[in-house]
Amino acid sequence: MNEFYAAAEAQRERLIAWRRDFHRHPELAYQEERTAGIVAAHLERLGYRIRRGVGKTGVVGVLEGSRSGPVVMVRFDMDALPIQEETGAEYASTVPGRMHACGHDGHVAMGMGMAELFARWRDRMSGTLKLIFQPAEEGGNGAEAMIRDGALDDPRPDIFLAAHLWNDRPVGSVDVTPGPVMAAAEKWTCVIRGLGGHGALPHQTVDPIVTAAHAVVALQTIVSRNVSPLETAVVTVGAIHGGDAFNVIPAQVELLGTIRTYEPSARDTAIRRLRDILQGVAATFGAQAEVDIAPLTPAVINDYQVTSAVRRAAEAVLGPERVTSGERTMGSEDAAFFMRQVPGCYFFVGAANPARGLVAPHHNPRFDFDEEAMVIGLAILAQAAAFYLL
Ligand code: NI
Numbered sequence: 204m205n206e207f208y209a210a211a212e213a214q215r216e217r218l219i220a221w222r223r224d225f226h227r228h229p230e231l232a233y234q235e236e237r238t239a240g241i242v243a244a245h246l247e248r249l250g251y252r253i254r255r256g257v258g259k260t261g262v263v264g265v266l267e268g269s270r271s272g273p274v275v276m277v278r279f280d281m282d283a284l285p286i287q288e289e290t291g292a293e294y295a296s297t298v299p300g301r302m303h304a305c306g307h308d309g310h311v312a313m314g315m316g317m318a319e320l321f322a323r324w325r326d327r328m329s330g331t332l333k334l335i336f337q338p339a340e341e342g343g344n345g346a347e348a349m350i351r352d353g354a355l356d357d358p359r360p361d362i363f364l365a366a367h368l369w370n371d372r373p374v375g376s377v378d379v380t381p382g383p384v385m386a387a388a389e390k391w392t393c394v395i396r397g398l399g400g401h402g403a404l405p406h407q408t409v410d411p412i413v414t415a416a417h418a419v420v421a422l423q424t425i426v427s428r429n430v431s432p433l434e435t436a437v438v439t440v441g442a443i444h445g446g447d448a449f450n451v452i453p454a455q456v457e458l459l460g461t462i463r464t465y466e467p468s469a470r471d472t473a474i475r476r477l478r479d480i481l482q483g484v485a486a487t488f489g490a491q492a493e494v495d496i497a498p499l500t501p502a503v504i505n506d507y508q509v510t511s512a513v514r515r516a517a518e519a520v521l522g523p524e525r526v527t528s529g530e531r532t533m534g535s536e537d538a539a540f541f542m543r544q545v546p547g548c549y550f551f552v553g554a555a556n557p558a559r560g561l562v563a564p565h566h567n568p569r570f571d572f573d574e575e576a577m578v579i580g581l582a583i584l585a586q587a588a589a590f591y592l593l
Contacts, residue, residue: 210585211579217315232342264336272328273591277584278363280307284302305570307340316577340538342499345537355545361546364548365538366551371530373557374556379526385532388462391461393493394457395414395457397454397488417487422481430469434464436463436464509547
């Protein structure tokens with residue numbers, strides 16, 4: 204067995220104990236006080252130089268080796284979700300309406316294990332390991348908050364690594380993909396203002412519902428007619444709010460949605476066309492559209508060199524036949540903020556186990572994963588960091 208797999212394997216019981224403890228005590232974005240406290244105490248005990256309260260509840264731990272060398276930063280997200288758990292697991296959430304339904308409990312456990320391993324190997328290390336435990340990955344842009352608080356300074360990282368336990372794949376398989384792996388995301392809102400009136404007298408109104416209906420259909424042409432067929436984009440209308448009564452034409456309708464893209468050219472096209480279509484359709488019907496498009500996260504783009512190192516690490520741990528390439532999602536991930544500044548690799552660690560019924564998707568009340576995936580994820584992160592540091 205690969206040395207790093209064996210080292211991670213020896214941590215198995217502790218990983219499971221940590222993970223189950225975090226799972227029982229989930230904390231929402233920017234409220235990860237208990238989790239961060241446990242992490243910080245652990246790192247401190249191991250001799251890491253730590254900073255607490257980075258990005259409100261984040262923790263940064265720095266371990267300098269005995270010789271100089273590169274700075275490798277590894278990121279673990281800590282937040283849970285506002286979901287009522289329905290797994291029935293013995294280690295289920297003890298907090299009503301809060302649940303680790305994305306596997307971040309496992310990520311924190313992997314980070315604790317990684318801290319432990321490298322503290323032991325410190326004398327062999329040429330360079331610096333920087334572990335960051337991030338709040339608010341789930342839509343709260345905790346990465347940006349940490350960067351604002353100096354997470355990328357003192358020392359400045361040369362390499363960035365992050366992994367996600369992934370229930371779209373079976374445990375024992377890993378995907379490491381160069382280039383774009385998660386999409387850039389924008390949130391858009393549009394208020395269509397017409398002129399309200401009696402449902403029986405539409406000629407006296409400017410009907411924002413009919414306008415919105417045309418707009419929703421017209422927006423479908425952004426992906427089908429405007430973005431290059433060789434590029435990827437999603438334009439979704441996720442909410443439509445308007446009207447209260449069967450016999451009243453309301454004065455306005457609100458639309459909410461998201462744009463997802465990989466390439467900046469597709470992103471620019473989608474943003475420009477979204478605005479033009481909403482305003483143009485509204486004008487056609489005599490209404491007005493007020494459009495607001497806000498960027499959420501950039502795309503996660505894996506650096507080719509770092510990704511090939513992670514791929515070698517995954518192959519060393521699992522054997523080449525269990526490492527794939529090509530997993531991409533239009534989901535978004537705020538690790539992109541780190542990766543915009545530091546060449547890195549974000550990869551997917553298979554965590555589902557159909558034989559044990561562990562197949563529920565992420566963010567589902569029945570989400571749970573095979574804990575062996577933490578051992579594998581830790582082994583690959585340790586092996587990849589070791590290429591640079593040991
Ligand atoms: Ni997640």
